[in-house]
Amino acid sequence: MTLSLFDQFMSPTLLGIPLMALALTLPWILFFKPGNRWSSSRFSALVAQFLKWFTKEIFQPMSLGGHKWALILTSLVLFLITLNMLGLLPYTFTPTTQLSMNMAFAVPLWLATVIIGMRNQPNLSLAHMLPEGTPALLIPILIVIETISLFIRPLALGVRLTANLTAGHLLIQLIATAAYVLMSIMPVVAILTSVLLFLLTLLEVAVAMIQAYVFVLLLSLYLQENV
Amino acid sequence: MPLHAQYLTRNKHKNGKIKKTSNRSPVTMADRPVPVVEKRLMDVKLGELGTWLGGRDFTPNGIIQAIRRGHDRYYNKYINVKKGGIGGVAMLLAGYVAISYLWEYDHIKHDRWRKYH
Numbered sequence: 336m337t338l339s340l341f342d343q344f345m346s347p348t349l350l351g352i353p354l355m356a357l358a359l360t361l362p363w364i365l366f367f368k369p370g371n372r373w374s375s376s377r378f379s380a381l382v383a384q385f386l387k388w389f390t391k392e393i394f395q396p397m398s399l400g401g402h403k404w405a406l407i408l409t410s411l412v413l414f415l416i417t418l419n420m421l422g423l424l425p426y427t428f429t430p431t432t433q434l435s436m437n438m439a440f441a442v443p444l445w446l447a448t449v450i451i452g453m454r455n456q457p458n459l460s461l462a463h464m465l466p467e468g469t470p471a472l473l474i475p476i477l478i479v480i481e482t483i484s485l486f487i488r489p490l491a492l493g494v495r496l497t498a499n500l501t502a503g504h505l506l507i508q509l510i511a512t513a514a515y516v517l518m519s520i521m522p523v524v525a526i527l528t529s530v531l532l533f534l535l536t537l538l539e540v541a542v543a544m545i546q547a548y549v550f551v552l553l554l555s556l557y558l559q560e561n562v
Numbered sequence: 563m564p565l566h567a568q569y570l571t572r573n574k575h576k577n578g579k580i581k582k583t584s585n586r587s588p589v590t591m592a593d594r595p596v597p598v599v600e601k602r603l604m605d606v607k608l609g610e611l612g613t614w615l616g617g618r619d620f621t622p623n624g625i626i627q628a629i630r631r632g633h634d635r636y637y638n639k640y641i642n643v644k645k646g647g648i649g650g651v652a653m654l655l656a657g658y659v660a661i662s663y664l665w666e667y668d669h670i671k672h673d674r675w676r677k678y679h
Contacts, residue, residue, distance in 0.1 A: 342669070349665045357658075357661065365654065367642065376641055377645065378650070426659055426662040426663040426666060428666075
């Protein structure tokens with residue numbers, strides 16, 4: 336039985352059900368439906384505040400056609416933030432460390448923005464391939480480069496999220512193992528390592544939130560270009 | 563005769579004759595016999611447990627309804643209150659951590675038993 340450092344990213348199964356299933360339903364369970372009252376409880380007020388701030392940030396610069404995307408982008412950010420933050424709890428599984436899942440979010444949404452752009456304003460969306468003011472000699476190369484950058488966007492979106500979270504979890508596991516092993520040999524170094532671990536965990540909390548936000552922000556930017 | 567009059571008096575059947583009991587002790591909701599299957603688990607007596615289990619709805623729909631009922635009860639008791647604290651959500655998360663540990667135990671036990679990491 337070989338154990339590698341990447342074992343934490345395998346979704347173990349119990350009675351044939353992978354832990355990923357439980358981890359994916361948890362944001363659903365955790366955020367409750369709004370009640371009949373205007374202000375139901377402290378928890379729902381907090382969530383409502385966050386959603387209000389987020390909607391304002393993302394949709395203020397966007398034209399009216401893009402406002403149709405409000406529901407999907409808001410629920411996406413809530414989902415991603417919850418998944419990332421829950422993954423920092425001990426023994427839990429983070430579904431967003433799986434590239435397959437992040438690509439499943441990134442590719443369809445990006446493709447939707449491109450298709451919307453091509454359908455509604457084909458000239459303008461094709462014109463994005465060539466920035467203004469390029470010297471005439473560079474035009475062919477630049478078109479190729481811009482096309483490549485367009486197609487790399489979904490890949491970048493998915494891989495960014497995956498890599499950030501995976502790297503964070505891996506670092507936490509490595510440093511925690513080091514601190515644990517050093518505890519019996521050199522306690523002082525172990526204490527220093529534990530301080531590092533604490534700081535790293537704080538960083539991970541920040542990264543979890545930021546990465547989800549960045550994901551959705553970039554999607555909204557792509558939408559702004561195209562809608 | 564008002565419609566609810568029969569709820570106000572309890573009629574005893576004796577020798578085929580209906581004898582009216584006094585009006586001072588009206589029939590309340592608590593006196594009506596409830597079918598065993600619809601009782602809550604804590605109200606079921608031990609002898610009736612078999613009947614209770616046999617009558618419950620174990621279809622997928624029934625299970626989903628039961629989960630939804632439980633979820634609503636938890637939510638309304640701990641979270642949907644005016645001055646809810648961190649406790650409601652914290653209990654859920656602690657339960658989640660515990661279940662994750664259970665789920666992963668088969669995988670994790672090798673980590674603990676290893677001599678060299």
